[in-house]
Amino acid sequence: MAEPLVARSALRPHVAPLASPAGAPGVTLVEVENLSLAALAAFKGREAELTDAIRAAFGVELADGPKRVTANGVSFLGTGPGKWLAVGPAGTDFSTLPAAVTDQSDGRSVFRLSGPKARETLATLVQIDLHPRAFGPGSAAATHAASIAVQVSQLDDAPTYEIVCFRTFAATLWRWILDAGLSREISARHAG
Amino acid sequence: MRIACPYCGPRGVDEFSYLGDATLKRPDPAAENADAAFHAYVYLRDNPAGPHRELWQHASGCQSWLVVTRDTRTHEISAVEYARDAAIASAGAE
Ligand SMILES: [Zn+2]
Numbered sequence: 440m441a442e443p444l445v446a447r448s449a450l451r452p453h454v455a456p457l458a459s460p461a462g463a464p465g466v467t468l469v470e471v472e473n474l475s476l477a478a479l480a481a482f483k484g485r486e487a488e489l490t491d492a493i494r495a496a497f498g499v500e501l502a503d504g505p506k507r508v509t510a511n512g513v514s515f516l517g518t519g520p521g522k523w524l525a526v527g528p529a530g531t532d533f534s535t536l537p538a539a540v541t542d543q544s545d546g547r548s549v550f551r552l553s554g555p556k557a558r559e560t561l562a563t564l565v566q567i568d569l570h571p572r573a574f575g576p577g578s579a580a581a582t583h584a585a586s587i588a589v590q591v592s593q594l595d596d597a598p599t600y601e602i603v604c605f606r607t608f609a610a611t612l613w614r615w616i617l618d619a620g621l622s623r624e625i626s627a628r629h630a631g
Numbered sequence: 632m633r634i635a636c637p638y639c640g641p642r643g644v645d646e647f648s649y650l651g652d653a654t655l656k657r658p659d660p661a662a663e664n665a666d667a668a669f670h671a672y673v674y675l676r677d678n679p680a681g682p683h684r685e686l687w688q689h690a691s692g693c694q695s696w697l698v699v700t701r702d703t704r705t706h707e708i709s710a711v712e713y714a715r716d717a718a719i720a721s722a723g724a725e
Contacts, residue, residue: 505639505693519693520638520713566643580639582646583691 446529448472449548449609450631458617458627465556465624468616470609471601472630474526476543477533481521489538496536497527507579507592507601516579516592516603524590524603548609552616553599556623561600563619565591585615632706637713638693650686652676653698653717680704686714 450470458468481489490501498510505517513527525533526549534540552561562569564584574580579592589612590603604612617627632644658668680703687697696714701707 517638520695522693566645581692581694582639582642588691 446473446545448629448631449606450613450629451610452631454610455613455629455631456617456627457629458621458625460624460626462624464554464626466552466554466560466620466626467557468613468620468625468627469551470613470629470631471549471551473529474544474549475529475531475533476547476549476603477525478518478541478543479515479523479525479533479536480539482538485537486521489536492536505579505581507577507594509594514592516590518579518581518590526603546606547603548606548612550602550604550609550613550616551594551599552602553597555597556620557598557600560616560619560623560625561591561602564615565589567591584612587612587615632708634687634689634697634699634708635711636689636692636695636697637711638695639689642689642692646689646691647687647697648690650688653684653686653714682709 448470479489486503493499493501493515497513499508499513499515501515501523502508502517507514507516513525513531516524516526518524524543527533529544534542558569565582567580567582568574574593576593576595579590581590583589584591584602587604587608592601593599594601602612613627617625620627633641634644634647635641655672658665658672660669662668682700683703684698684700687699689695689697698712698714698717699708700710702709
């Protein structure tokens with residue numbers, strides 16, 4: 440008999456070690472689970488229709504650029520001209536939006552990195568400018584971290600960063616971040 | 632070398648893939664001299680010392696195809712446009 444499909448983290452303790460510092464953490468790494476993700480690409484000449492539909496369905500004002508916009512717990516990250524990554528709680532339905540919609544819920548892993556040393560930890564892995572002058576809350580970037588394709592965005596001034604990668608790379612990226620954080624009192628937790 | 636992607640902003644050249652000369656136009660296969668025209672289109676390239684219009688893709692970023700005007704002597708970049716816009720502009724100019 441076929442096994443029912445169960446959503447499981449791509450992380451397991453033997454491939455993605457946990458970490459807890461002796462004192463106060465300088466940086467905290469967690470996996471965000473139970474998300475619904477979708478890649479959206481606007482149909483040619485119908486960008487306004489998509490913007491209207493997202494405003495009506497989620498109360499989000501879509502940004503045309505490398506930005507992260509959020510309302511009611513649903514975020515849209517600009518990933519390219521006419522392209523976005525939609526992120527919401529599990530069960531959020533993006534499939535009826537007037538765009539090319541590709542479900543990514545079982546294809547990506549999502550991490551959050553926060554704390555006073557989050558910026559310098561992330562800066563060891565990506566080549567984009569993370570200085571607050573160049574990258575702040577609401578900024579998003581499609582780039583690579585340690586040669587792994589990622590979508591990076593900033594949520595707040597803590598600072599908190601969200602890092603999305605293809606789930607096949609999740610454990611490798613996790614270890615890269617952990618290595619970068621070990622000299623910065625990293626706390627790393629996941630439920631895998 | 633850094634390329635100022637019109638979508639992403641300035642990024643290191645390692646994020647981009649190079650395709651080549653952006654000024655080439657696919658010849659008309661029905662034309663009388665199609666064989667010679669396709670030979671030139673596929674194989675023959677100028678090697679200019681100076682400004683060169685070339686196709687790059689922001690492969691590790693937004694994945695846009697770009698037309699980059701680069702001085703081959705200095706790597707100085709004087710213009711970056713979406714390839715789509717450049718193609719529309721050049722079609723309109725004909
Ligand atoms: Zn780009």
